Amino acid sequence: GAVVSQHPSRVICKSGTSVKIECRSLDFQATTMFWYRQFPKQSLMLMATSNEGSKATYEQGVEKDKFLINHASLTLSTLTVTSAHPEDSSFYICSAGTTSGGVYHEQYFGPGTRLTVT
Amino acid sequence: AQSVTQPDIHITVSEGASLELRCNYSYGATPYLFWYVQSPGQGLQLLLKYFSGDTLVQGIKGFEAEFKRSQSSFNLRKPSVHWSDAAEYFCASLGSNDYKLSFGAGTTVTVRA
Numbered sequence: 027g028a029v030v031s032q033h034p035s036r037v038i039c040k041s042g043t044s045v046k047i048e049c050r051s052l053d054f055q056a057t058t059m060f061w062y063r064q065f066p067k068q069s070l071m072l073m074a075t076s077n078e079g080s081k082a083t084y085e086q087g088v089e090k091d092k093f094l095i096n097h098a099s100l101t102l103s104t105l106t107v108t109s110a111h112p113e114d115s116s117f118y119i120c121s122a123g124t125t126s127g128g129v130y131h132e133q134y135f136g137p138g139t140r141l142t143v144t
Numbered sequence: 145a146q147s148v149t150q151p152d153i154h155i156t157v158s159e160g161a162s163l164e165l166r167c168n169y170s171y172g173a174t175p176y177l178f179w180y181v182q183s184p185g186q187g188l189q190l191l192l193k194y195f196s197g198d199t200l201v202q203g204i205k206g207f208e209a210e211f212k213r214s215q216s217s218f219n220l221r222k223p224s225v226h227w228s229d230a231a232e233y234f235c236a237s238l239g240s241n242d243y244k245l246s247f248g249a250g251t252t253v254t255v256r257a
Contacts, residue, residue, distance in 0.1 A: 032187075058243065069234060069247045070188075119187055123243065133245065135180075135188040 028054045030122045032136035039110055039143055047105045047139045049120030055100035056122035060133065061093075064117040076103050110143045117141075146171040146237045148218075150248035157225050158256050165220040165251050167209075167235030176238035177218045178245070179209055183231045191233075194218060205229070230255040 029052040039045050049059060058077050062070040074090075076082040076097035084090045092114075094106040103122075107114055117140055123133035149168045157163050169175050176195050180188040192203025199211040209220045218235060235248040 030187075060244070067252075069249050070245075072244055072246075075242070075244065117185075121188075121245075132190065132193070133243075137187040138185070140185070 028052075028122075028132075028134040030056075030120065030134045030136040032118075032120055032139050034139060035137060036140045037142070039141070041111055041143055042109055044106055044108045045110055045141060047107075047118055047120075047141070049103045049105070049122065049136050051101045051122040051134070054122075054124065054134075056103075057100065057124050058122070059097055059103040060121045060123070061095060061103075061105050062119045062121070064119060064138075066117075070119060073105075107141065110141070112143045115141055115143045146175055146239060147246055148177070148235045148237045148248040150233075150235055150251050152251045153249070154252045154254070156254040156256060159227055160224050163220075163222045163225045163229070163253065165233050165235075165253070167218045167220065167248060168216050169218060169235075169237050170216065171237060174213075177209075177211065178236040178238070179203065179207070179218075179220045180234045180236060180247075181205075181231050182234065182250075188234065191220070225253075225255055227255045227257070229253060 031050045033048045061073045064070050073088045074082045074084045076095045078097050078100050082095035097103040119138045121133040121135045147170045178193045179191040182188050191207045192201045194201050194211045233251045236245045
């Protein structure tokens with residue numbers, strides 16, 4: 027099956043610094059990548075959708091200037107948490123999917139990145 | 145907009161016993177429905193999905209789910225659980241226009257020996 031990787035798997039940073047999380051589709055080309063945030067014991071909350079070569083579409087309430095998303099190629103999307111604060115500490119999960127001719131193909135999820143801001 | 149509801153926050157089941165997790169959807173047309181499993185600190189793994197056709201869907205790890213339009217439900221079942229089935233289970237539906245997944249709140253499954 028298709029594999030999606032995330033790097034790093036775990037990161038601790040100091041308040042005020044920026045952190046970049048990479049999401050890669052290893053054996054397929056993803057036309058669309060999604061970024062989710064998950065708080066402990068809670069469900070996944072979609073943050074944004076990104077399509078290769080275009081700007082990301084952010085969900086309501088998600089600060090686009092704080093959570094910078096770049097989808098530079100069909101296999102790589104990055105999420106940068108800028109000027110991180112303790113409340114940004116969370117589990118960030120990406121997924122990658124393909125659509126063709128308006129037909130949806132499965133989303134494949136990465137293993138997640140645990141961000142802790144001290 | 146489509147949405148799914150998982151009424152059970154936490155279920156405890158004995159190893160070897162059957163398991164059923166409930167999921168109700170809210171959507172006018174036939175929804176695309178999914179069940180995912182998440183182990184602690186891990187990403188999501190797809191167990192099964194329903195797009196159309198046969199309403200009884202077989203998935204991986206011995207799971208199955210049945211789509212019931214009359215009840216707006218897509219419940220997940222497993223005849224005999226294993227200790228390794230202890231995890232968080234999420235039901236999700238897919239937007240037909242934007243391909244966004246909407247997740248339920250999740251059900252935590254604990255398996256006791």
